[in-house]
Amino acid sequence: MKKLVVLFAILCPIFAAVQQYDGYQVYEVTAKTMEQLQALIELEQSGSYDFWNRIGFNAPTDIMAAPDQIQHLTDYLSKSNIEYRMKISNVQQLIDLPKSSEKLGPHSPRYNMTWDNYYRYDDIVEFAYELAATYPQLVSVSSAGQSYEGREMILMKISNGGDGTKNAIFVDAGIHAREWIAPATVTYIIRELVENYAAHPQYIDDVDWFFMPLINPDGYEFSHTNVRLWRKNRRPNDDVNSTCVGTDLNRNFGYHWNEGGSSDNPCNEMYHGPEAFSEAESKVVRDAIWAEANRTKSYMTVHSYGQYWLTPWGYTAELPDDYDQMYALAAEAVAALTAVYGTQYEIGSGTVLLYPNSGPSDDWAKGVAGIPYSYTIELRDKGPVYGFLLPPDQIIPSGIETWEAFKVIAENVAKMP
Ligand SMILES: [Zn+2]
Structure with a gap:
């Protein structure tokens, strides 16, 4: 019993640190007018939602919403006359899909990788x-x-x-x-x-x-x-008085840096x-x-x-x-x-x-x-x-x-x- 308690105490913080996505949904939206595009840009700039890919005009964009955001998101889209459809009904379900147990890929006795799973x-x-x-x-x-x-x-x-x-x-x-x-x-x-x-x-x-x-x-x-859908790097932004971690490295290169399509909000x-x-x-x-x-x-x-x-x-x-x-x-x-x-x-x-x-x-x-x-x-x-x-x-x-x-x-x- 004592051993179990110790084991639990060790494992618990590890489990607690893993972000769960139960009930998170992904909506595909397409901006077909400039007004709709602007509404999507504003939504993205708010930093409240995880946009899975870049906003485009007449190109689909996927937006993830936590369970308590779904109503707000769909209301916002309806109000902005933006067509949407649910694309993923439960993100955690996809994360939990069983890993391939078959070793079908090329492999070598010298390394672990086989390309039939994602490796570390x-x-x-x-x-x-x-x-x-x-x-x-x-x-x-x-x-x-x-x-x-x-x-x-x-x-x-x-x-x-x-x-x-x-x-x-x-x-x-x-x-x-x-x-x-x-x-x-x-x-x-x-x-x-x-x-x-x-x-x-x-x-x-x-x-x-x-x-x-x-x-x-x-x-x-x-x-x-920890967080399957993490995008940025892992340096804390304490230099800008923010508790949010990470910079989008693909907005950090020094050619016309910060000229649009990026954010000055460390939480974005x-x-x-x-x-x-x-x-x-x-x-x-x-x-x-x-x-x-x-x-x-x-x-x-x-x-x-x-x-x-x-x-x-x-x-x-x-x-x-x-x-x-x-x-x-x-x-x-x-x-x-x-x-x-x-x-x-x-x-x-x-x-x-x-x-x-x-x-x-x-x-x-x-x-x-x-x-x-x-x-x-x-x-x-x-x-x-x-x-x-x-x-x-x-x-x-x-x-x-x-x-x-x-x-x-x-x-x-x-x-x-
Ligand atoms: Zn990318």
């Missing part, structure tokens, strides 16, 4: 170092820096040598903690590139790759242990931070991109969800001068992706297709680092289903189809002057 930070780091140990001629791993809580932010270089002047591709994932499919898909692609090198050597022979598969490790771990999911590059993680990623920027032709930052292949700019509806080239390459990549399972992506400027977001990493990569083909990729799914709670049996299909798109990017990058 330690497993991703182990995978990276084991790959480097097994394929030292192709893979090297380094720490690009540390997160706020002191986790190493790993950078994988995949290259078969040369004098460091080959055209390069830089890929990162997991800047938003809850988008678990992003690091899962990117590690799948890393595995394919390296372990199946013999089947397609040109993808490493002709270009150098830099991968940061998990750039918000503190948030990612927190989304596994899109809080842009007290200044550009105020956060350890965004600084580390900035410096890693910068170090190879002169030969990097494509930067791809992988997110979920909505199935979009987005180009800069986020801060303005104006298009980059070379938008047509950016669009053409994206279209070729998306065509290859769609050819696998028919998964449809929309292509275009983030601001034109959706709504402004200033301070995202791809704007900085293009505007400051000068990387011509900079994209934000929003992976599966696209209503009416799971959003961030994408079942793990979609990891491998997502990996397979996204790899086809990455091949197209690599083939083109290899040919660029």
Whole structure:
């Protein structure tokens, strides 16, 4: 009995810390007039609701409401003449879906990851170092820096040598903690590139790759242990007299920072931070991109969800001068992706297709680092289903189809002057 009490005392704070989502619902809404769009923007700026994806004009947006908010939300939407439909009736039910017990994915005795479940930070780091140990001629791993809580932010270089002047591709994932499919898909692609090198050597022979598969490790771990739908990093905002934790790292990059589509409220999911590059993680990623920027032709930052292949700019509806080239390459990549399972992506400027977001990493990569083909990729799914709670049996299909798109990017990058 005494043992039980002790066990309970130890476990209780752990259980108590886990956010439950019983009765939370997600509503899909679409703004079809400017007035409706404005009403959604105001609702988002209030910081009361968790918007799962970016507001867009004539594009669906998903809003989560706690049980005691549902009446207010639906009243507000009705009053604003915004059509809505319930998309998820109980968020906790999706979180509780049983994990896959089958090991169907690629696996190795050297690491835990199998891509039929979502894995933790330690497993991703182990995978990276084991790959480097097994394929030292192709893979090297380094720490690009540390997160706020002191986790190493790993950078994988995949290259078969040369004098460091080959055209390069830089890929990162997991800047938003809850988008678990992003690091899962990117590690799948890393595995394919390296372990199946013999089947397609040109993808490493002709270009150098830099991968940061998990750039918000503190948030990612927190989304596994405490709050499944955590988005931001984990640095407390006590410097701005707020008890709320975290900055949206993808609003914290220093190119037209704080010019719309972000929030100065530390409790908002899109809080842009007290200044550009105020956060350890965004600084580390900035410096890693910068170090190879002169030969990097494509930067791809992988997110979920909505199935979009987005180009800069986020801060303005104006298009980059070379938008047509950016669009053409994206279209070729998306065509290859769609050819696998028919998964449809929309292509275009983030601001034109959706709504402004200033301070995202791809704007900085293009505007400051000068990387011509900079994209934000929003992976599966696209209503009416799971959003961030994408079942793990979609990891491998997502990996397979996204790899086809990455091949197209690599083939083109290899040919660029
Ligand atoms: Zn995201």
